[in-house]
Amino acid sequence: MKENKSRKKLAAGLIIVIIAVGTAAVKIGAFLPTIGDADTPANSYVANYYITNAVKETHSYNIVTAVLADYRGFDTLFETCVLFLSALVTMMVLFGKEKVPKMPVKNLAEDKYSAAFGGDIMDASFRIVVPIILIYGIYVLFHGEISLGGGFQAGALIACAYLLDRIIPSIRMGRGKIKEETALIIASMGAFFYVITGILPMFNGGNFLEFAKLPFGSSLAAESIVKLHTAGILMIEVGVTVCVMGVIIAILEVVLERTDFDE
């Protein structure tokens, strides 16, 4: 009875909070800028600068990439670090849990039909899909500067290819897998490559992450500076890709080894 009462109280409290937040949201909605209105402060100040100058200054036709990787590249560095950190914390928390004993390979061969991921046709077709996903991932990585895409998506795609390869049962089962620790090291190296890209300009008289001062070009012509921006954006996108890939693989491996699917 007591528990019931306190639950009712909790529910009443939650309903009051929800109503209060809802009313506040409705009230505040009238003061928020209209979407797409060019005269609001949100659209006319810094955003306007990005729209006018991004292509000229960074040579990146995708303005989102220009803001994400160049103007506010420092934020993205730490967003990448947040991902690495999430993999690290997941690993540290789950290491307390015991590993599920591995099924012997021989058993698996006999048990092939029941252990299949989605039936034979699905398995066979997914194996064809894997290389295509990989190619698409690479395309998304290198094309991110011009069209939609970028490091985060490319990393997720590549990890997705690995995931399919990992969970479709095959004779290779358990042999081609990446260890958790290796995946974590790959992720940390990806983030470190991003940091290195930022540090390189510091040896050439620039600030941290100042792509215009990357020590690759010798001439100071406007054209070559724009190319340096392109190079910098590409380098950090590669770093992000590697990091995201490592993070997803690490979390996947940690969880897979500690989950018993037969139960």
Next chain:
Amino acid sequence: MNQIADHLPVLVILLPLCGTLLCPIISHFNINAGKRTVITALFLSIVCAVLQLIQVITTGEAIHYWLGGWAPPIGIEFVIDGLNGVVILLVAIISFTTALYSSPFEKLERIDRIHSAGYYSMLAFLSVGLLGLSSTGDAFNLYVFMEITAISGYGLIAVGEDKGPIASFRYLMTGTIGACMYLLGIGFLYAATGTLNMADLADRLTGLMDSPLIVMSAACLIVGFGIKMALFPLHGWQPAAHSYAHPAADPMIAGIMIKIPAYAMLRFFFCIFDEQSHVMQLFFNAIGVMAVIGILFGSLKALRYDTYNKILAYSSIGQVGYIAMGFAIGNFYGIIGAILHIVSHAFMKAGLFYTSGALKYKYGIHDINELGQVYRKMPVTSLTMVICALSMIGLPPFAGFFSKWYLALGAIEKGNYFYVAVLILSSLLGAIYFFRIMEKLFMGEKTAREKELPEKSRFELPWQMLLPLLTVVAAVILLGLFNAYIVNGVLKTTIWEVVLT
């Protein structure tokens, strides 16, 4: 040399970041080398923080560092002035000592290389997050660093004692709400002004203070920072998290993880918003009420418990209330008191958690009833405990006295004698619970038995653990003795020029 001097603000953060990212791969080859990389990086970070603070004091001007070479508000900038120079140095010192302090615990637990690398990576990330929070001059960048701080905090709490994962999950839930509230607040500010740079925000907000967007934004920010700094009605996650976190990382979690959001709150409410406006005065009154209830609640709750860590955790709720009270007072002395209390309480609470960790390391003690006669075997630990406790109560000449003194001066200047009464009352309550611990320590009967330790050391504890204890004692005494210099030489001009304009 000149070149390095130009990059100091970013180097303070880059060095621990490189250390933490390289730690997993170096540990793969040599378990001790990875650990040493992190400790060395954190030490170099202290050196950079000191050089940076000296540069700020001698030139008398704030350092602006444009990341990516983009001028604000287009890009992100770091702004270092006298105020956050001090806070950065504080974070760097406590991070380094905590990393050093952690190494004997490893031998105790006999852990493998992934655990070791992971622990040090998380610790260094916590340090990176806190350093970033205190250096940045960009509101969204602050959110990113807040995330880094929070996630590494969740990890360090979860790898702690048995109840760690549950405490961590509670913090995860509340902390996420806090981060969302902060992000909402920033969103409203961006909608009203179109910029994220703090200095630019302050310029563009003049005359806008009565707009509902800004009122809503300030309310969201109070909830967001309140959760992160465990201000009274929003403190639910804090006692469990501080009690069950990893004993070696606890000094950092309890000492500075709840102080830096308080510093960020100061930045927002005094540097960005116009603190003289009618709306902000209302909010300051609300913060004052929260602070007063929090101070009394924390001190009274601390009386109830016999677990050492729980007492310290509840006392932290009260002490964060002092900082918030400084904001509510809002005049020169109030701000000075709040800042000095951020610094001195960070050292005192870190010191008390160092002693708690040392007791766990040597005896496995959690309960204060088992403390009897421990001082005979652990003189330095007991000395640290006594000095930090006296400073917490607010006895001169220790650091804690002066921060409370400035708070009282500010309250009197504002004519608010109620705050003074609360200060005195809570100091008396603090005296009760701390003298209870000391009574058990010096007069209780001997019950504790020493644990089997992996290696004998010449002193009561390994030197890696003694050094942090001594650093804290020195800091508490020096901050007390030289506080006039710190206030006049470092903080005064910054506060008049930046905070109270």
